[in-house]
Amino acid sequence: MAQTEMRYFSTRGGSETLSFEDAVLTGLAPNGGLYIPTHIPELPLDWQNKWSNLKFEELSFEILSLFIPCTIIPSLELKEIIKKSYSKFKSEKTTPLRQTGEKEFVLELWHGPTWAFKDVALQFLGELFRFFLERRNNQLEKDGKEEREQLTVVGATSGDTGSAAIYGLRSKPSITIFILYPDGRISPIQEAQMATVPDENVYCVAVKDSDFDTCQSIVKTLFSDKEFNSTHRLGAINSINWARILAQIVYYFSAYFQLPKEAREKESKIQFSVPTGNFGDILAGWFAKKLGLPMDHLVVATNENDILNRFFKTGKYESEEIPEKNQSFETSLVNGSSDGQQATPSSSSSVKSTHSPAMDILLSSNFERLLYFLALDTIDSPSGNVEKDRTKAQEKLNGWMSELKKNGKVDLGEKIKDAAAKDFWSERVSDEQTLEEIKKYYKLPQYGPYVVDPHTAVGLAATERSQKKAPNSYWVTLSTAHPAKFSSAVELALNPKEFPEFNFRETVLPEELKKLEQLEKRVHKVSGEAGVRELIERVKKGEKIVPGEGKGSI
Ligand SMILES: Cc1ncc(COP(=O)(O)O)c(C=O)c1O
Numbered sequence: 018m019a020q021t022e023m024r025y026f027s028t029r030g031g032s033e034t035l036s037f038e039d040a041v042l043t044g045l046a047p048n049g050g051l052y053i054p055t056h057i058p059e060l061p062l063d064w065q066n067k068w069s070n071l072k073f074e075e076l077s078f079e080i081l082s083l084f085i086p087c088t089i090i091p092s093l094e095l096k097e098i099i100k101k102s103y104s105k106f107k108s109e110k111t112t113p114l115r116q117t118g119e120k121e122f123v124l125e126l127w128h129g130p131t132w133a134f135k136d137v138a139l140q141f142l143g144e145l146f147r148f149f150l151e152r153r154n155n156q157l158e159k160d161g162k163e164e165r166e167q168l169t170v171v172g173a174t175s176g177d178t179g180s181a182a183i184y185g186l187r188s189k190p191s192i193t194i195f196i197l198y199p200d201g202r203i204s205p206i207q208e209a210q211m212a213t214v215p216d217e218n219v220y221c222v223a224v225k226d227s228d229f230d231t232c233q234s235i236v237k238t239l240f241s242d243k244e245f246n247s248t249h250r251l252g253a254i255n256s257i258n259w260a261r262i263l264a265q266i267v268y269y270f271s272a273y274f275q276l277p278k279e280a281r282e283k284e285s286k287i288q289f290s291v292p293t294g295n296f297g298d299i300l301a302g303w304f305a306k307k308l309g310l311p312m313d314h315l316v317v318a319t320n321e322n323d324i325l326n327r328f329f330k331t332g333k334y335e336s337e338e339i340p341e342k343n344q345s346f347e348t349s350l351v352n353g354s355s356d357g358q359q360a361t362p363s364s365s366s367s368v369k370s371t372h373s374p375a376m377d378i379l380l381s382s383n384f385e386r387l388l389y390f391l392a393l394d395t396i397d398s399p400s401g402n403v404e405k406d407r408t409k410a411q412e413k414l415n416g417w418m419s420e421l422k423k424n425g426k427v428d429l430g431e432k433i434k435d436a437a438a439k440d441f442w443s444e445r446v447s448d449e450q451t452l453e454e455i456k457k458y459y460k461l462p463q464y465g466p467y468v469v470d471p472h473t474a475v476g477l478a479a480t481e482r483s484q485k486k487a488p489n490s491y492w493v494t495l496s497t498a499h500p501a502k503f504s505s506a507v508e509l510a511l512n513p514k515e516f517p518e519f520n521f522r523e524t525v526l527p528e529e530l531k532k533l534e535q536l537e538k539r540v541h542k543v544s545g546e547a548g549v550r551e552l553i554e555r556v557k558k559g560e561k562i563v564p565g566e567g568k569g570s571i
């Protein structure tokens with residue numbers, strides 16, 4: 018059956034739909050919403066047999082082409098983009114599945130260039146940007162036009178997205194990239210991975226006295242500032258960009274095909290546990306389920322920053338703090354809601370610093386995408402008319418967003434909580450439990466020893482706690498980073514007193530990362546949104562700014 022051509026629209030309303038190309042290049046919708054597909058495509062008949070022996074790249078092509086019409090990227094070119102995206106992965110399987118128990122598995126997503134799961138999507142997004150810009154600029158040249166399209170990528174990171182984006186975009190023509198991160202709140206290796214990249218088009222921006230939410234909020238404010246956005250043609254690398262979610266859907270299918278045959282039999286149940294921060298990775302899993310991948314539940318595994326866990330348990334989405342006292346929280350909620358004029362906080366909010374710092378996030382961007390679908394699934398008396406029902410769901414979502422803006426919290430109610438519970442379970446994992454989990458996997462009989470990073474440990478702890486809900490299931494925990502990236506937590510868990518034989522440098526740290534220590538770092542330290550704007554404006558004017566020596570707030 019012919020499928021309707023896929024287009025994308027904003028969660029926050031407006032009847033406009035965009036092509037895949039425009040949705041990817043725009044990143045965040047002008048009304049502050051996130052782009053989502055107009056419909057969930059159908060998998061081909063007999064996909065389970067047809068796809069079972071495909072290599073990762075081939076599987077990726079099959080899934081991505083359901084969302085990217087060949088009028089936007091012709092098949093041959095999409096295959097080429099995918100091939101380039103995964104050529105630098107260190108594992109033949111790209112995202113290999115490792116057995117850790119009789120029915121327990123870990124999906125290792127960190128075999129890409131920066132040793133984090135973000136590489137899977139950001140290598141692809143880098144290639145997409147290159148392809149679209151090259152095609153547009155060739156056309157301009159053909160048409161005898163002088164101007165060329167340039168993209169100013171502005172992204173926020175709690176450590177991993179930044180380096181993966183930089184490795185995906187470094188030295189790509191027509192692109193300048195600014196990565197914002199909270200000064201002093203990412204691991205030394207993460208900072209070294211970003212700041213030692215010498216390419217001229219890369220700017221690492223340490224935002225003083227901030228946290229990830231502040232950085233994310235600055236990014237969203239800049240995107241919603243119409244003038245700034247159109248002057249600099251902003252591009253998004255965070256998971257607000259639909260292409261990030263899309264690329265991540267693939268590895269849920271890949272995991273499925275790597276599980277033992279028995280797991281794929283009708284009576285078996287498969288559960289996925291996902292260490293969660295910005296809700297991008299787990300949302301990709303939810304789309305995989307919507308597409309028809311047989312999975313039972315997705316476990317939202319949070320650290321002590323547990324707003325999401327509290328929502329899934331209570332239906333209430335709220336910060337622990339009073340909004341007036343917590344500007345970062347409020348500003349993140351209202352991002353881009355209107356004129357981009359809201360003040361951006363410069364001081365840290367109530368986010369806790371934990372042993373899994375990449376998940377130290379209060380407000381998860383992608384939760385809005387799920388909320389849209391929950392709104393749609395629970396509208397009273399749906400009309401059956403796609404556009405009308407879409408508008409109703411968008412209105413409902415906007416209502417929630419305004420309430421959040423006003424009160425810093427919203428009670429989404431039992432109906433929404435129950436609708437979410439069909440697909441999600443959730444668990445909060447403390448720092449202490451995270452360290453215990455790292456120890457446990459190091460001492461793992463039969464399938465160990467296995468050194469896991471603290472984020473993966475959060476996922477594993479959540480798996481164990483959820484197991485009683487569905488005994489006899491197959492469990493896949495997503496491993497989101499290589500342990501080398503988080504030495505402090507790993508060394509704290511596998512400390513010399515308890516584990517005298519363990520040597521982090523010898524057994525965990527890859528040679529490639531050891532070499533970073535010797536390289537020169539280039540970091541621009543700035544204060545708040547004003548500092549970020551100033552840096553971008555001066556760079557775009559062609560000023561050469563020596564890292565750490567800029568004037569003003571830079
Ligand atoms: C290592 C690691 N694990 C887990 C996460 C959480 O993923 P998501 O933000 O997609 O929920 C992140 C970053 O967000 C991360 O860097």
Ligand SMILES: N[C@@H](CCOP(=O)(O)O)C(=O)O
Pocket residue numbers: 173174175176177178179229254255256257294295297375376382
């Ligand atoms: N943990 C992330 C935070 C940014 O999330 P993103 O998936 O929206 O880019 C990081 O490592 O930076």
